[in-house]
Amino acid sequence: MAVKIVHLYPDELNLYGDSGNIACIVKRLYLRGYNAEVVNVGVGENIPSFDLLFIGGGQDREMMAINKDIKRKAEALSYYIHKGNTILAICGGYQLLGEYYKMSNGSVMELTGALPFFTEGSRHRMIGNTVFSTPFGNVVGFENHSGKTYLSKDIAPLGRIIKGFGNNAEDKTEGVIFKNTFGTYAHGPVLPKNPSLADEIIKRMLGVDSLINIDDELENKCHRQLILRYT
Known part of the structure; x- marks a missing residue:
């Protein structure tokens, strides 16, 4: 069975090895007998149908470079999100799904408005290793952002901060x-460090309740060691 993964803005949004999340998904699919096709979608290109859409992180200048284009893609993104397609968005890619980004100089960058949250820039940079609890187990990653994201009461955080800053360093959310859209500030890349989260995303993109077990002894050992180190 072929699985289609769309990588949105692979050239502009790819900080801290975020594309390693795709490599992780592809490998875990392969070990279970699935082939994956990765389609890169850049500025000026339409988003095709997909099983998983991935958006990586970027700095303010990259966000500004794609701003006009992402607004052209806003309707399609909102459609896929509310339909329940599986999406993973990291840091800047996560911010893009919200309503706007208010920079520290007061200028406002309108975003897709696909989900009811917004981000405000701050002078304090939130950087370091992070651990947060989720319904899929504790997640470990690396965060580096100055944006503070505030969720509407109508949507839920992915997790609750145990160590680190999370969405805004105020309300302990991360x-x-x-539905099947995951947004997080965790770089790393995050999925190789957290096989349970990777498998939750795979289950949703395949539309299945369970997966064939694979040998995760080393991955789980690494995950446990990182949790112990950072908490």
Whole structure:
């Protein structure tokens, strides 16, 4: 069975090895007998149908470079999110799904408005290793952002901060989850460090309740060691 993964803005949004999340998904699919096709979608290109859409992180200048284009893609993104397609968005890619980004100089960048949250820039940079609890187990990653994200009461965070800053360093929330859309500030890349989260995303993109077990002894050992180190 072929699985289609769309990588949105692979050239502009790819900080801290975020594309490693795709490599992780592809490998875990392969070990279970699935082939994956990865389609890169850049500025000026339409978003095709997909099983998983991935958006990586970027700095303010990259966000500004794609701003006009992402607004042209806003309707399609909102459609896929609310339909329940599986999406993973990291840091800047996560911010893009919200209503706007208010920079520290006061200028406002309108975004897709696909989900009811917004981000405000701050002078304090939130950087370091992070651990947060989720319904899929504790997640470990690396965060580096100056944006503070505030979720509407109508949507839920992906997790609750145990160590680190999370969405805004104020309310102990981290990321967002809405239907099958996952947003997080965790780089790393995050999925190789957290096989349970990777498998939850795979289950949703395949539309299955369970997966064939694979040998995760080393991955789980690494995950446990990182949790112990950072908490």
